[in-house]
Amino acid sequence: MSITDTAPATPEVSTHHHQFDVVIVGAGGAGMRAAIEAGPNAKTAVISKLYPTRSHTGAAQGGMAAALANVEEDSWEWHTFDTVKGGDYLVDQDAAEILAKEAIDAIIDLENMGLPFNRTPDGKIDQRRFGGHTRDHGKAPVRRACYAADRTGHMILQTLFQNCVKLGIEFYNEYYVLDLVMSEVNGERVASGVVAYELATGDLHVFHAKSVVFATGGFGKIYKTTSNAHTLTGDGVGIIWRKGIPLEDMEFFQFHPTGLAGLGILLTEGARGEGAILRNASGERFMERYAPTIKDLAPRDIISRCMVQEVAEGRGAGPNKDYVLLDCTHLGAEVLETKLPDITEFARTYLGVDPVHEPVPVMPTAHYAMGGIPTNIKAEVLSDNDTVVKGLYAAGECACVSVHGSNRLGTNSLLDINVFGKRAGRYAVEYANGAEFAPLPEDPAKEVRELVERLRGANGAERLATLRKTLQEEMDKNAQVFRTEESLASVTQTIQELRERYQNIGIQDRGKRFNTDLLEAIELGFLLDIAEVVVYSARNRKESRGGHMRDDFPDRNDADYMQHTMAYLTGDAHSADASDHIRMDWKPVTITHYQPMERKY
Amino acid sequence: MATAEAEAPAQEVGAVQAFTVTLIVRRFDPEKDAEPYWEDFDVEMYSTDRVLDALHKIKWDQDGTLSFRRSCAHGICGSDAMRINGRNRLACKTLIKDLDVTKPIYVEAIKGLPLEKDLIVDMEPFFESYRAVQPFLIASDKPEKERIQTIEDRARFDDTTKCILCAACTSSCPVFWTDGQYFGPAAIVNAHRFIFDSRDEAAQVRLDILNDKEGVWRCRTTFNCSEACPRGIEVTKAIAEVKQAILTGRP
Numbered sequence: 001m002s003i004t005d006t007a008p009a010t011p012e013v014s015t016h017h018h019q020f021d022v023v024i025v026g027a028g029g030a031g032m033r034a035a036i037e038a039g040p041n042a043k044t045a046v047i048s049k050l051y052p053t054r055s056h057t058g059a060a061q062g063g064m065a066a067a068l069a070n071v072e073e074d075s076w077e078w079h080t081f082d083t084v085k086g087g088d089y090l091v092d093q094d095a096a097e098i099l100a101k102e103a104i105d106a107i108i109d110l111e112n113m114g115l116p117f118n119r120t121p122d123g124k125i126d127q128r129r130f131g132g133h134t135r136d137h138g139k140a141p142v143r144r145a146c147y148a149a150d151r152t153g154h155m156i157l158q159t160l161f162q163n164c165v166k167l168g169i170e171f172y173n174e175y176y177v178l179d180l181v182m183s184e185v186n187g188e189r190v191a192s193g194v195v196a197y198e199l200a201t202g203d204l205h206v207f208h209a210k211s212v213v214f215a216t217g218g219f220g221k222i223y224k225t226t227s228n229a230h231t232l233t234g235d236g237v238g239i240i241w242r243k244g245i246p247l248e249d250m251e252f253f254q255f256h257p258t259g260l261a262g263l264g265i266l267l268t269e270g271a272r273g274e275g276a277i278l279r280n281a282s283g284e285r286f287m288e289r290y291a292p293t294i295k296d297l298a299p300r301d302i303i304s305r306c307m308v309q310e311v312a313e314g315r316g317a318g319p320n321k322d323y324v325l326l327d328c329t330h331l332g333a334e335v336l337e338t339k340l341p342d343i344t345e346f347a348r349t350y351l352g353v354d355p356v357h358e359p360v361p362v363m364p365t366a367h368y369a370m371g372g373i374p375t376n377i378k379a380e381v382l383s384d385n386d387t388v389v390k391g392l393y394a395a396g397e398c399a400c401v402s403v404h405g406s407n408r409l410g411t412n413s414l415l416d417i418n419v420f421g422k423r424a425g426r427y428a429v430e431y432a433n434g435a436e437f438a439p440l441p442e443d444p445a446k447e448v449r450e451l452v453e454r455l456r457g458a459n460g461a462e463r464l465a466t467l468r469k470t471l472q473e474e475m476d477k478n479a480q481v482f483r484t485e486e487s488l489a490s491v492t493q494t495i496q497e498l499r500e501r502y503q504n505i506g507i508q509d510r511g512k513r514f515n516t517d518l519l520e521a522i523e524l525g526f527l528l529d530i531a532e533v534v535v536y537s538a539r540n541r542k543e544s545r546g547g548h549m550r551d552d553f554p555d556r557n558d559a560d561y562m563q564h565t566m567a568y569l570t571g572d573a574h575s576a577d578a579s580d581h582i583r584m585d586w587k588p589v590t591i592t593h594y595q596p597m598e599r600k601y
Numbered sequence: 602m603a604t605a606e607a608e609a610p611a612q613e614v615g616a617v618q619a620f621t622v623t624l625i626v627r628r629f630d631p632e633k634d635a636e637p638y639w640e641d642f643d644v645e646m647y648s649t650d651r652v653l654d655a656l657h658k659i660k661w662d663q664d665g666t667l668s669f670r671r672s673c674a675h676g677i678c679g680s681d682a683m684r685i686n687g688r689n690r691l692a693c694k695t696l697i698k699d700l701d702v703t704k705p706i707y708v709e710a711i712k713g714l715p716l717e718k719d720l721i722v723d724m725e726p727f728f729e730s731y732r733a734v735q736p737f738l739i740a741s742d743k744p745e746k747e748r749i750q751t752i753e754d755r756a757r758f759d760d761t762t763k764c765i766l767c768a769a770c771t772s773s774c775p776v777f778w779t780d781g782q783y784f785g786p787a788a789i790v791n792a793h794r795f796i797f798d799s800r801d802e803a804a805q806v807r808l809d810i811l812n813d814k815e816g817v818w819r820c821r822t823t824f825n826c827s828e829a830c831p832r833g834i835e836v837t838k839a840i841a842e843v844k845q846a847i848l849t850g851r852p
Contacts, residue, residue: 054678111747114738123749162737465661508665517665
């Protein structure tokens with residue numbers, strides 16, 4: 001990449017070296033669950049650009065699904081079916097079976113580790129309803145989500161961190177991983193480590209490893225209205241992409257129905273699980289028209305589309321008729337204060353609306369990437385439809401295994417990070433214990449050093465905040481809940497221009513200590529790469545399925561598109577024009593028990 | 602309800618006016634400055650904006666060198682605890698409208714932890730105290746399923762499970778400011794979370810740790826911590842319960 005570089009020479013960058021059997025990148029739920037598995041069995045390090053407890057797992061609210069059947073009849077097989085149907089049949093069913101089956105142990109593990117779940121009157125883990133989770137293949141909503149008030153993610157993150165402390169896991173906090181090191185062994189490219197930038201000092205660190213686990217989370221910041229943290233900039237997915245490893249199903253992005261209007265702050269689906277109702281301006285419970293059986297507990301893709309449609313057809317509430325209302329008023333103060341305390345507070349703090357007395361303005365918010373780094377059920381990363389990259393693993397939102405298909409069910413992501421985080425840790429150790437350290441290339445930090453030095457000296461005329469804002473606003477406008485060839489072409493053009501302008505950015509902080517200006521510049525580079533792949537993949541799928549709704553191709557088309565998208569980097573990752581460096585391909589969907597059917601709720 | 606919203610006059614949204622707010626931020630760049638200093642910034646804000654939005658506006662439009670931590674931006678991750686007008690708060694949870702904007706807003710790093718740069722402090726001493734209280738469940742049984750816990754037993758420690766480790770409480774504590782060895786409120790809160798958990802077997806171990814001269818007895822009950830907590834945890838009450846448990850020898 002050629003960032004303008006006419007600034008005075010920056011002080012020399014020091015490079016440090018470390019060696020671990022297993023290196024885990026990311027300290028959210030998936031990363032720490034992997035660490036708990038790996039730590040006792042191999043020399044393990046966790047590297048995170050944040051302090052672990054800042055990770056966005058902590059923002060998850062409503063619950064984690066597992067067919068415990070603590071409060072009513074349930075089975076992991078029903079859970080599998082719901083997951084497959086929820087994902088509009090683009091789910092790999094072998095992976096979904098593992099997810100649903102291992103969910104039960106995953107919940108018990110967490111409870112045994114100390115997680116303070118809400119309890120039933122007889123002291124067992126309590127369960128609540130959630131969107132798309134049903135009894136006996138769609139007959140009625142089922143209580144499957146294990147929860148701790150509306151702080152389930154917080155409790156999972158804290159519990160996993162507590163257990164990492166207990167096990168003495170070695171953390172490298174505020175180290176920003178910028179490259180995956182790969183080495184050639186017997187003619188094969190294998191993972192051999194990562195290169196990280198230490199925020200506090202500006203130094204570089206090479207971590208030599210036998211196994212590398214990516215658990216770097218999502219990239220919601222390609223959008224403006226999002227429930228995601230500022231730090232969710234897709235760095236891990238971007239690193240993998242730049243290494244020439246394909247990305248799967250990137251067009252499928254989930255818009256959570258109930259973001260606080262105008263702000264995008266998440267209000268859990270658990271609110272509807274407890275009985276809250278979506279209403280339009282006239283007070284009508286509009287989901288009855290769209291999903292007569294499970295109404296407000298239809299999956300997120302469906303509800304988000306219905307909300308946008310209600311607003312588009314003039315039935316939105318508020319002075320500008322641009323949102324709908326989440327009505328919790330009939331739940332009563334006690335349910336809100338005990339089972340939904342945090343979202344009650346969010347509405348009060350950020351909108352000045354008290355959910356006890358008035359409905360809350362909501363609209364869909366960019367929430368979750370179904371796609372990502374392709375893996376198999378052992379969390380091994382794939383370099384094509386079935387070739388494993390030795391020593392490389394991915395789990396959690398950054399990965400695509402694919403248990404979510406084209407639309408994830410609520411509570412299945414906290415489950416995913418626990419089931420596949422644990423698997424990533426287990427298989428990373430298994431590989432490390434049977435492998436030698438692959439020799440590192442001569443100067444593994446070279447590219448990162450050049451990137452950091454160029455950007456630290458970048459004094460072009462473009463402001464990164466302006467470019468980022470343009471990207472986010474245009475993505476909201478053109479690649480959100482509804483998409484068309486026209487809108488996607490428009491945002492393709494925008495991204496190309498932004499990628500050209502990015503070559504001419506300037507930053508103001510030339511220092512080495514906590515240079516967050518530099519950090520944001522690097523993050524923007526990843527956002528532009530990821531947005532490009534998302535939009536390119538979306539243009540290539542000329543059908544509507546799950547989270548990908550094409551107004552110009554409104555129907556699901558199994559004959560042509562019942563397959564995963566695979567996007568390959570074929571040229572210069574930093575070139576502005578996507579068509580000269582992205583190639584699209586397909587990968588079959590694994591079907592075990594459930595043939596695709598029409599998806600009705 | 603819904604209709605009341607819909608009937609609101611259309612000009613209301615357009616009527617929201619931006620206004621200029623002055624932020625006075627305590628700056629420090631260890632590579633340049635011998636001492637911290639205060640710097641003024643004027644920013645255009647709306648009343649529903651947060652202090653974090655104001656800091657972003659400065660960083661993104663005026664001065665890219667301004668350094669602070671933030672992540673989730675809605676009070677859950679605990680990254681952006683800072684002193685705002687002399688009180689510890691999360692910048693992402695402090696709305697401009699709740700401050701007196703006729704006067705400048707003073708923003709500085711939390712106190713009592715080593716200053717690194719601008720609003721960033723070294724959190725390591727804080728996490729060291731946290732780790733020292735053994736903040737994890739200690740139980741010898743190996744249940745096949747979940748442990749049984751009554752709703753009442755679960756409620757006993759609910760308040761202290763809410764902690765997000767932002768350090769707003771600890772860095773508001775005058776005892777902590779003068780004695781960096783003191784465990785501080787956050788560590789005690791996290792000890793409380795396990796001491797009063799019916800599933801845990803090591804309450805006595807933690808009570809012994811906190812019976813130290815740098816333990817709970819250093820607390821002077823000034824209530825700064827309870828006022829500072831962005832999660833509304835009754836921190837001083839939790840500390841008092843730990844003191845009581847040490848005196849009676851049981852949780």
